[in-house]
Amino acid sequence: MASLMQLKRKIRTAGSISKATKAMQMIAASKLRHAQESALNARPYADHLTDVISRSMPKLENGFYHPYLKANDSNKRLLLVISPDKGLAGGLIANLIREMLKQTKTHSIVFVNIGKKIEKPIIRTKSELLASFLLGNSIPTFDIVEPVISIIDEQYLAGNVGAVDILYTKFSTVFTQTPVIKQILPFNQSLEKDRITDTIELVEPSIESLIPGLLRHFVQIVIYQSILESFASEQAARMAAMQSATDNANEMVTDFTLLYNKIRQEKITNEILDISSGAFQTQ
Amino acid sequence: MKLHLSIITPSQVIYQGEVDEVIIPTEEGIIGVLPEHTPLLSKLVPGELEIKTKGQSQHLAVTGGFIEVSNNQLTILADYAIHAQDINITKAEEAKKRAEKLMSEKVGDIDYAEIEKEFVRAIAELKVARHYKPK
Numbered sequence: 001m002a003s004l005m006q007l008k009r010k011i012r013t014a015g016s017i018s019k020a021t022k023a024m025q026m027i028a029a030s031k032l033r034h035a036q037e038s039a040l041n042a043r044p045y046a047d048h049l050t051d052v053i054s055r056s057m058p059k060l061e062n063g064f065y066h067p068y069l070k071a072n073d074s075n076k077r078l079l080l081v082i083s084p085d086k087g088l089a090g091g092l093i094a095n096l097i098r099e100m101l102k103q104t105k106t107h108s109i110v111f112v113n114i115g116k117k118i119e120k121p122i123i124r125t126k127s128e129l130l131a132s133f134l135l136g137n138s139i140p141t142f143d144i145v146e147p148v149i150s151i152i153d154e155q156y157l158a159g160n161v162g163a164v165d166i167l168y169t170k171f172s173t174v175f176t177q178t179p180v181i182k183q184i185l186p187f188n189q190s191l192e193k194d195r196i197t198d199t200i201e202l203v204e205p206s207i208e209s210l211i212p213g214l215l216r217h218f219v220q221i222v223i224y225q226s227i228l229e230s231f232a233s234e235q236a237a238r239m240a241a242m243q244s245a246t247d248n249a250n251e252m253v254t255d256f257t258l259l260y261n262k263i264r265q266e267k268i269t270n271e272i273l274d275i276s277s278g279a280f281q282t283q
Numbered sequence: 284m285k286l287h288l289s290i291i292t293p294s295q296v297i298y299q300g301e302v303d304e305v306i307i308p309t310e311e312g313i314i315g316v317l318p319e320h321t322p323l324l325s326k327l328v329p330g331e332l333e334i335k336t337k338g339q340s341q342h343l344a345v346t347g348g349f350i351e352v353s354n355n356q357l358t359i360l361a362d363y364a365i366h367a368q369d370i371n372i373t374k375a376e377e378a379k380k381r382a383e384k385l386m387s388e389k390v391g392d393i394d395y396a397e398i399e400k401e402f403v404r405a406i407a408e409l410k411v412a413r414h415y416k417p418k
Contacts, residue, residue: 041295048291048358052351056324142293143397204311204325213326214349221293 004267007260011253018249024088025242032174032235035139039171039225039232046225053187053214059207067157068215071186074162077107078130078155080148080184081122082168082227083115084234085135090241092169092177092233097121099167099179110161112151114144114227130155135234140227145220152219156185168226169233175240177233184222187215286318288334290343290359297343297364298334305357306333307350316357323352327361329407331414342367344411346404363404370412379405 083096096118103109110128113119115135122129131151133144155161164185169177203210285301305316308330316323327348334341348361382402386395 038294042293044289044296045291045293045360048289048351049349049360052324052349052358052360055351055353202321202323204309204323207324210324210326210349217349224293 004260004263007256007263011256011260014249014252014256018246018253021242021245021249025239025246028235028239028242031138032232032239035228035232035235036171036174038139039228042221042225042228046221049214049218049221053211053218056203056207056211056214059203060211064208064211066212066215068185068187068212068219072156072159072162074159075108076161077103077109078152078161078164079103079109079111080152080164080166080223081111081113081115081118082135082166082230083113083118084230084238085116085137087117088241089234089237092237093117096167096169096179099181101125103165103167103181110155112148114148115230135227135231140224140231142220142224144227145224148223149216149219152185166223166226168230169237171229171232171236174236177237182222182226184219187218284318284355286316286320287356288359289357290332290361290364292361292364297361297366300336302334302336304335306335307359308332308345309350316352318355320352320355320357322354323350325350327359329403331407331411332359332364342411342415344370344404344407346400346407362400365408367411367415370408372409372412375405375408375412378402379409 079100081096081100083093087093100118100121104125104127110130111122112131112133113122113129114133116132119129119132131148133148136144152164156164163183165181165183167179167181170180171177285303286305288298288300288302288305289296290298303318307314307316308328310326310328313330314325327345327350329346330344332343332345334343344365344367345359345361346363348359350360351358378401382398382405385398386402
Protein backbone atom coordinates (compact mmCIF):
# COMPACT_ATOMS: atom_id res chain seq x y z
CA MET A 1 0.00 0.00 0.00
CA ALA A 2 1.18 3.45 -0.89
CA SER A 3 2.60 5.42 1.98
CA LEU A 4 0.96 8.60 3.17
CA MET A 5 3.84 10.70 1.89
CA GLN A 6 3.53 9.25 -1.60
CA LEU A 7 -0.20 9.81 -1.67
CA LYS A 8 0.17 13.37 -0.54
CA ARG A 9 2.61 14.02 -3.36
CA LYS A 10 0.26 12.47 -5.90
CA ILE A 11 -2.62 14.65 -4.72
CA ARG A 12 -0.50 17.74 -5.11
CA THR A 13 0.65 16.74 -8.61
CA ALA A 14 -2.86 16.03 -9.84
CA GLY A 15 -4.01 19.32 -8.35
CA SER A 16 -1.41 21.39 -10.15
CA ILE A 17 -2.05 19.54 -13.42
CA SER A 18 -5.72 20.38 -13.16
CA LYS A 19 -4.81 24.02 -12.59
CA ALA A 20 -2.63 24.11 -15.70
CA THR A 21 -5.16 22.36 -17.93
CA LYS A 22 -7.92 24.57 -16.60
CA ALA A 23 -5.92 27.64 -17.61
CA MET A 24 -5.31 26.22 -21.09
CA GLN A 25 -8.98 25.42 -21.41
CA MET A 26 -9.94 28.97 -20.56
CA ILE A 27 -7.45 30.46 -23.00
CA ALA A 28 -8.75 28.21 -25.78
CA ALA A 29 -12.34 29.11 -24.92
CA SER A 30 -11.70 32.84 -25.16
CA LYS A 31 -9.82 32.44 -28.45
CA LEU A 32 -12.54 30.17 -29.77
CA ARG A 33 -15.20 32.83 -29.55
CA HIS A 34 -13.39 35.18 -31.91
CA ALA A 35 -12.12 32.41 -34.16
CA GLN A 36 -15.57 30.88 -34.54
CA GLU A 37 -17.07 34.24 -35.37
CA SER A 38 -14.55 35.02 -38.09
CA ALA A 39 -14.76 31.52 -39.58
CA LEU A 40 -18.54 31.58 -39.76
CA ASN A 41 -18.69 35.18 -41.00
CA ALA A 42 -16.36 34.39 -43.87
CA ARG A 43 -18.51 31.52 -45.15
CA PRO A 44 -21.22 33.49 -47.01
CA TYR A 45 -18.57 35.39 -48.95
CA ALA A 46 -16.80 32.24 -50.08
CA ASP A 47 -20.10 30.56 -50.99
CA HIS A 48 -21.33 33.52 -53.01
CA LEU A 49 -18.06 33.91 -54.82
CA THR A 50 -18.18 30.24 -55.84
CA ASP A 51 -21.76 30.72 -57.05
CA VAL A 52 -20.86 33.78 -59.09
CA ILE A 53 -18.00 32.03 -60.86
CA SER A 54 -20.02 28.87 -61.50
CA ARG A 55 -22.88 30.89 -62.95
CA SER A 56 -20.61 32.85 -65.23
CA MET A 57 -18.88 29.73 -66.59
CA PRO A 58 -21.52 29.05 -69.29
CA LYS A 59 -20.89 32.55 -70.66
CA LEU A 60 -17.34 31.72 -71.58
CA GLU A 61 -16.72 31.00 -75.22
CA ASN A 62 -15.27 27.64 -76.08
CA GLY A 63 -11.92 28.99 -77.13
CA PHE A 64 -11.36 30.80 -73.84
CA TYR A 65 -8.36 29.51 -71.98
CA HIS A 66 -7.25 30.11 -68.45
CA PRO A 67 -4.77 27.81 -66.71
CA TYR A 68 -6.90 27.72 -63.55
CA LEU A 69 -9.73 26.11 -65.50
CA LYS A 70 -7.93 23.35 -67.29
CA ALA A 71 -5.94 20.50 -65.78
CA ASN A 72 -2.46 20.00 -67.19
CA ASP A 73 -0.83 16.66 -67.90
CA SER A 74 1.12 16.15 -64.72
CA ASN A 75 -0.37 13.43 -62.51
CA LYS A 76 1.29 14.84 -59.43
CA ARG A 77 -0.91 16.72 -57.00
CA LEU A 78 -0.03 19.53 -54.67
CA LEU A 79 -1.57 19.18 -51.25
CA LEU A 80 -1.78 22.15 -48.93
CA VAL A 81 -2.21 20.89 -45.37
CA ILE A 82 -3.30 23.17 -42.58
CA SER A 83 -2.65 22.10 -39.00
CA PRO A 84 -2.15 23.71 -35.59
CA ASP A 85 1.31 24.81 -34.46
CA LYS A 86 0.86 23.21 -31.08
CA GLY A 87 -0.43 19.90 -29.78
CA LEU A 88 -2.74 19.14 -26.85
CA ALA A 89 -5.75 19.36 -29.12
CA GLY A 90 -7.32 15.95 -28.66
CA GLY A 91 -7.68 13.81 -31.76
CA LEU A 92 -7.55 16.70 -34.20
CA ILE A 93 -3.96 16.25 -35.36
CA ALA A 94 -4.17 12.45 -35.42
CA ASN A 95 -7.23 12.67 -37.66
CA LEU A 96 -5.45 15.09 -39.93
CA ILE A 97 -2.42 12.81 -40.24
CA ARG A 98 -4.62 9.80 -41.00
CA GLU A 99 -6.32 11.69 -43.82
CA MET A 100 -2.99 12.88 -45.16
CA LEU A 101 -1.54 9.34 -45.20
CA LYS A 102 -4.61 8.11 -47.05
CA GLN A 103 -3.86 10.64 -49.78
CA THR A 104 -0.21 9.67 -50.11
CA LYS A 105 -1.29 6.08 -50.76
CA THR A 106 -3.44 6.92 -53.77
CA HIS A 107 -1.61 9.86 -55.34
CA SER A 108 1.87 11.09 -55.91
CA ILE A 109 1.95 14.26 -53.85
CA VAL A 110 4.10 17.27 -53.18
CA PHE A 111 3.30 19.11 -49.98
CA VAL A 112 3.01 22.64 -48.71
CA ASN A 113 1.98 23.02 -45.11
CA ILE A 114 0.77 25.72 -42.77
CA GLY A 115 1.16 24.78 -39.11
CA LYS A 116 4.13 23.16 -37.42
CA LYS A 117 2.49 20.00 -36.14
CA ILE A 118 1.99 18.40 -39.54
CA GLU A 119 5.52 19.12 -40.75
CA LYS A 120 7.25 16.09 -39.22
CA PRO A 121 4.59 13.57 -40.27
CA ILE A 122 4.90 14.88 -43.84
CA ILE A 123 8.68 14.50 -43.81
CA ARG A 124 8.28 10.96 -42.50
CA THR A 125 6.22 10.02 -45.58
CA LYS A 126 9.33 10.81 -47.66
CA SER A 127 7.24 13.00 -49.93
CA GLU A 128 8.55 16.29 -51.17
CA LEU A 129 7.80 19.22 -48.88
CA LEU A 130 8.06 22.47 -50.80
CA ALA A 131 7.42 24.96 -48.06
CA SER A 132 6.31 25.13 -44.47
CA PHE A 133 4.57 28.09 -42.86
CA LEU A 134 3.51 28.79 -39.29
CA LEU A 135 -0.13 29.21 -38.42
CA GLY A 136 0.42 31.40 -35.36
CA ASN A 137 -1.31 31.77 -32.04
CA SER A 138 -3.86 34.43 -32.88
CA ILE A 139 -6.43 34.64 -35.68
CA PRO A 140 -4.42 34.46 -38.92
CA THR A 141 -4.54 37.58 -41.09
CA PHE A 142 -5.06 37.66 -44.83
CA ASP A 143 -1.34 38.32 -45.43
CA ILE A 144 -0.58 34.66 -44.76
CA VAL A 145 -2.29 33.71 -48.04
CA GLU A 146 -0.07 35.57 -50.53
CA PRO A 147 3.19 33.61 -50.14
CA VAL A 148 1.25 30.32 -50.25
CA ILE A 149 -0.46 31.30 -53.49
CA SER A 150 2.79 32.35 -55.11
CA ILE A 151 4.17 28.85 -54.47
CA ILE A 152 1.01 27.23 -55.77
CA ASP A 153 1.11 29.42 -58.87
CA GLU A 154 4.74 28.63 -59.46
CA GLN A 155 4.12 24.88 -59.37
CA TYR A 156 0.78 24.78 -61.09
CA LEU A 157 1.45 27.22 -63.91
CA ALA A 158 4.79 25.57 -64.68
CA GLY A 159 2.98 22.24 -65.00
CA ASN A 160 4.88 20.54 -62.17
CA VAL A 161 1.59 19.57 -60.57
CA GLY A 162 -1.70 18.80 -62.27
CA ALA A 163 -4.03 19.69 -59.43
CA VAL A 164 -4.03 21.50 -56.13
CA ASP A 165 -5.96 20.26 -53.10
CA ILE A 166 -6.33 21.62 -49.64
CA LEU A 167 -6.62 19.53 -46.47
CA TYR A 168 -8.00 21.35 -43.47
CA THR A 169 -10.18 20.76 -40.44
CA LYS A 170 -13.72 21.92 -41.00
CA PHE A 171 -15.37 23.55 -38.06
CA SER A 172 -18.84 21.98 -37.79
CA THR A 173 -19.70 22.62 -34.18
CA VAL A 174 -17.76 23.21 -31.00
CA PHE A 175 -17.82 19.44 -30.46
CA THR A 176 -17.18 18.12 -33.97
CA GLN A 177 -14.37 19.04 -36.31
CA THR A 178 -13.65 16.90 -39.33
CA PRO A 179 -10.69 16.82 -41.70
CA VAL A 180 -11.83 17.74 -45.20
CA ILE A 181 -10.13 17.58 -48.60
CA LYS A 182 -11.16 20.10 -51.18
CA GLN A 183 -9.89 20.58 -54.70
CA ILE A 184 -8.89 24.16 -55.45
CA LEU A 185 -7.38 23.88 -58.90
CA PRO A 186 -8.40 23.31 -61.61
CA PHE A 187 -11.63 25.07 -60.78
CA ASN A 188 -14.43 22.53 -61.03
CA GLN A 189 -17.17 23.63 -58.69
CA SER A 190 -20.31 22.32 -60.28
CA LEU A 191 -23.57 23.97 -59.41
CA GLU A 192 -26.53 21.99 -58.27
CA LYS A 193 -29.07 21.98 -61.05
CA ASP A 194 -31.71 24.10 -59.35
CA ARG A 195 -29.32 26.95 -58.86
CA ILE A 196 -28.46 27.52 -62.51
CA THR A 197 -31.93 28.93 -63.16
CA ASP A 198 -30.62 32.31 -64.11
CA THR A 199 -27.54 32.67 -66.25
CA ILE A 200 -25.92 36.05 -66.46
CA GLU A 201 -26.90 38.04 -69.53
CA LEU A 202 -24.93 41.20 -69.16
CA VAL A 203 -21.28 41.31 -68.25
CA GLU A 204 -19.39 44.56 -67.89
CA PRO A 205 -16.75 45.17 -69.15
CA SER A 206 -16.40 41.59 -70.49
CA ILE A 207 -16.34 38.09 -69.12
CA GLU A 208 -12.81 37.53 -70.40
CA SER A 209 -11.49 40.43 -68.37
CA LEU A 210 -13.40 39.51 -65.21
CA ILE A 211 -12.74 35.79 -64.98
CA PRO A 212 -8.98 35.89 -64.23
CA GLY A 213 -9.56 38.27 -61.33
CA LEU A 214 -12.47 36.23 -60.04
CA LEU A 215 -10.55 32.96 -60.18
CA ARG A 216 -7.52 34.34 -58.40
CA HIS A 217 -9.73 35.87 -55.76
CA PHE A 218 -11.50 32.54 -55.42
CA VAL A 219 -8.23 30.73 -54.67
CA GLN A 220 -7.31 33.37 -52.08
CA ILE A 221 -10.65 33.19 -50.37
CA VAL A 222 -10.83 29.38 -50.29
CA ILE A 223 -7.40 29.18 -48.71
CA TYR A 224 -8.12 31.92 -46.20
CA GLN A 225 -11.48 30.43 -45.30
CA SER A 226 -9.83 27.03 -44.72
CA ILE A 227 -7.22 28.62 -42.50
CA LEU A 228 -9.89 30.33 -40.41
CA GLU A 229 -11.87 27.10 -40.09
CA SER A 230 -8.76 25.17 -39.07
CA PHE A 231 -7.89 27.77 -36.46
CA ALA A 232 -11.39 27.69 -34.97
CA SER A 233 -11.32 23.87 -34.98
CA GLU A 234 -7.99 23.88 -33.18
CA GLN A 235 -9.30 26.09 -30.39
CA ALA A 236 -12.50 24.06 -30.04
CA ALA A 237 -10.60 20.77 -29.95
CA ARG A 238 -8.13 22.10 -27.41
CA MET A 239 -10.90 23.43 -25.22
CA ALA A 240 -12.65 20.04 -25.19
CA ALA A 241 -9.42 18.10 -24.62
CA MET A 242 -8.35 20.34 -21.76
CA GLN A 243 -11.79 20.19 -20.21
CA SER A 244 -11.67 16.40 -20.00
CA ALA A 245 -8.07 16.57 -18.75
CA THR A 246 -9.17 18.92 -15.97
CA ASP A 247 -12.07 16.64 -15.10
CA ASN A 248 -9.81 13.60 -14.97
CA ALA A 249 -7.25 15.36 -12.80
CA ASN A 250 -9.96 16.51 -10.39
CA GLU A 251 -11.31 12.99 -10.22
CA MET A 252 -7.85 11.71 -9.34
CA VAL A 253 -7.56 14.31 -6.59
CA THR A 254 -10.88 13.12 -5.10
CA ASP A 255 -9.90 9.45 -5.30
CA PHE A 256 -6.47 9.96 -3.77
CA THR A 257 -7.82 12.19 -1.01
CA LEU A 258 -10.33 9.50 -0.11
CA LEU A 259 -7.63 6.85 -0.02
CA TYR A 260 -5.33 9.17 1.93
CA ASN A 261 -7.96 9.75 4.63
CA LYS A 262 -8.75 6.07 4.82
CA ILE A 263 -5.12 5.10 5.35
CA ARG A 264 -4.62 7.90 7.84
CA GLN A 265 -7.60 6.76 9.84
CA GLU A 266 -6.42 3.15 9.73
CA LYS A 267 -3.04 4.23 11.00
CA ILE A 268 -4.57 6.15 13.90
CA THR A 269 -6.81 3.22 14.80
CA ASN A 270 -3.81 0.91 14.83
CA GLU A 271 -1.86 3.29 17.04
CA ILE A 272 -4.74 3.55 19.51
CA LEU A 273 -5.00 -0.23 19.54
CA ASP A 274 -1.27 -0.44 20.23
CA ILE A 275 -1.46 2.02 23.09
CA SER A 276 -4.53 0.51 24.68
CA SER A 277 -3.18 -3.05 24.46
CA GLY A 278 0.12 -1.86 25.92
CA ALA A 279 -1.73 -0.16 28.78
CA PHE A 280 -3.79 -3.29 29.32
CA GLN A 281 -0.66 -5.43 29.68
CA THR A 282 1.07 -3.15 32.14
CA GLN A 283 -1.95 -3.25 34.47
CA MET B 284 -41.53 45.05 -56.21
CA LYS B 285 -38.37 45.38 -54.19
CA LEU B 286 -34.81 44.40 -54.86
CA HIS B 287 -33.10 42.03 -52.49
CA LEU B 288 -29.66 43.31 -51.58
CA SER B 289 -26.80 41.66 -49.75
CA ILE B 290 -23.44 43.28 -49.22
CA ILE B 291 -20.88 40.73 -48.15
CA THR B 292 -17.23 41.17 -47.20
CA PRO B 293 -14.77 38.46 -46.25
CA SER B 294 -15.15 39.37 -42.59
CA GLN B 295 -18.92 39.77 -42.35
CA VAL B 296 -22.29 40.38 -43.97
CA ILE B 297 -22.65 44.17 -43.93
CA TYR B 298 -26.16 44.57 -45.27
CA GLN B 299 -29.05 42.30 -46.07
CA GLY B 300 -32.57 43.39 -46.91
CA GLU B 301 -35.19 44.68 -49.35
CA VAL B 302 -34.37 47.97 -51.06
CA ASP B 303 -35.76 50.23 -53.82
CA GLU B 304 -32.57 51.20 -55.59
CA VAL B 305 -28.82 50.88 -55.27
CA ILE B 306 -26.24 53.19 -56.85
CA ILE B 307 -22.95 51.40 -57.41
CA PRO B 308 -19.52 52.53 -58.62
CA THR B 309 -18.35 50.03 -61.26
CA GLU B 310 -15.49 49.88 -63.69
CA GLU B 311 -17.76 51.07 -66.50
CA GLY B 312 -19.09 54.02 -64.49
CA ILE B 313 -21.66 54.59 -61.80
CA ILE B 314 -24.76 52.46 -62.31
CA GLY B 315 -28.14 52.38 -60.64
CA VAL B 316 -29.74 48.98 -60.05
CA LEU B 317 -33.53 48.84 -59.76
CA PRO B 318 -35.74 45.83 -59.04
CA GLU B 319 -36.06 43.36 -61.95
CA HIS B 320 -32.67 44.31 -63.34
CA THR B 321 -31.21 42.10 -66.06
CA PRO B 322 -28.80 39.46 -64.71
CA LEU B 323 -25.48 41.24 -64.57
CA LEU B 324 -21.92 40.64 -63.52
CA SER B 325 -19.56 43.54 -63.08
CA LYS B 326 -16.57 44.81 -61.21
CA LEU B 327 -16.86 47.05 -58.19
CA VAL B 328 -14.39 49.92 -57.89
CA PRO B 329 -13.55 52.01 -54.81
CA GLY B 330 -16.03 54.80 -54.12
CA GLU B 331 -19.39 55.46 -52.54
CA LEU B 332 -22.37 53.18 -52.61
CA GLU B 333 -25.88 54.49 -52.06
CA ILE B 334 -28.84 52.42 -50.92
CA LYS B 335 -32.32 53.91 -51.34
CA THR B 336 -35.27 52.56 -49.40
CA LYS B 337 -38.63 54.26 -48.79
CA GLY B 338 -37.30 57.67 -49.83
CA GLN B 339 -34.33 57.43 -47.49
CA SER B 340 -30.71 57.02 -48.43
CA GLN B 341 -27.85 55.20 -46.77
CA HIS B 342 -24.27 55.70 -47.82
CA LEU B 343 -21.37 53.30 -47.63
CA ALA B 344 -17.71 53.47 -48.57
CA VAL B 345 -16.52 50.47 -50.58
CA THR B 346 -13.26 49.32 -52.12
CA GLY B 347 -12.90 46.80 -54.95
CA GLY B 348 -14.88 43.64 -55.52
CA PHE B 349 -17.59 42.18 -57.70
CA ILE B 350 -21.32 42.70 -58.11
CA GLU B 351 -23.85 40.25 -59.40
CA VAL B 352 -27.55 40.56 -60.16
CA SER B 353 -29.67 37.49 -60.73
CA ASN B 354 -33.25 36.60 -59.87
CA ASN B 355 -33.91 40.07 -58.50
CA GLN B 356 -31.12 39.48 -56.02
CA LEU B 357 -28.20 41.90 -55.98
CA THR B 358 -25.06 40.53 -54.36
CA ILE B 359 -22.14 42.83 -53.73
CA LEU B 360 -18.94 41.01 -52.88
CA ALA B 361 -16.73 43.79 -51.57
CA ASP B 362 -13.21 43.52 -50.22
CA TYR B 363 -14.20 46.10 -47.68
CA ALA B 364 -17.35 48.09 -46.94
CA ILE B 365 -18.35 50.40 -44.13
CA HIS B 366 -21.43 52.48 -43.28
CA ALA B 367 -20.90 56.25 -43.41
CA GLN B 368 -21.81 56.69 -39.75
CA ASP B 369 -19.22 54.09 -38.69
CA ILE B 370 -16.28 55.76 -40.40
CA ASN B 371 -13.64 57.15 -38.10
CA ILE B 372 -12.38 60.27 -39.91
CA THR B 373 -9.28 60.80 -37.79
CA LYS B 374 -8.23 57.19 -38.26
CA ALA B 375 -8.83 57.34 -42.00
CA GLU B 376 -6.80 60.54 -42.28
CA GLU B 377 -3.96 58.97 -40.36
CA ALA B 378 -4.09 55.88 -42.56
CA LYS B 379 -3.98 58.05 -45.65
CA LYS B 380 -0.98 60.02 -44.42
CA ARG B 381 0.84 56.87 -43.39
CA ALA B 382 0.17 55.24 -46.76
CA GLU B 383 1.26 58.37 -48.65
CA LYS B 384 4.50 58.50 -46.72
CA LEU B 385 5.23 54.80 -47.28
CA MET B 386 4.39 55.04 -50.96
CA SER B 387 6.90 57.86 -51.45
CA GLU B 388 9.61 55.60 -50.02
CA LYS B 389 10.87 52.63 -51.97
CA VAL B 390 9.44 49.29 -50.86
CA GLY B 391 9.00 45.78 -52.28
CA ASP B 392 6.17 44.66 -54.55
CA ILE B 393 3.92 42.95 -52.03
CA ASP B 394 4.24 45.73 -49.53
CA TYR B 395 3.40 48.27 -52.15
CA ALA B 396 0.19 46.49 -53.10
CA GLU B 397 -0.85 46.36 -49.44
CA ILE B 398 -0.13 50.03 -48.89
CA GLU B 399 -1.95 51.04 -52.02
CA LYS B 400 -4.99 49.06 -50.87
CA GLU B 401 -4.94 50.92 -47.58
CA PHE B 402 -4.56 54.23 -49.36
CA VAL B 403 -7.52 53.56 -51.66
CA ARG B 404 -9.60 52.53 -48.69
CA ALA B 405 -8.72 55.65 -46.71
CA ILE B 406 -9.64 57.89 -49.66
CA ALA B 407 -12.99 56.17 -50.18
CA GLU B 408 -13.76 56.41 -46.47
CA LEU B 409 -12.86 60.09 -46.29
CA LYS B 410 -14.90 60.97 -49.34
CA VAL B 411 -18.03 59.31 -48.03
CA ALA B 412 -17.56 60.49 -44.46
CA ARG B 413 -17.10 64.16 -45.41
CA HIS B 414 -20.34 64.15 -47.37
CA TYR B 415 -22.64 61.98 -45.36
CA LYS B 416 -21.43 61.34 -41.87
CA PRO B 417 -23.96 62.85 -39.46
CA LYS B 418 -22.22 65.58 -37.53
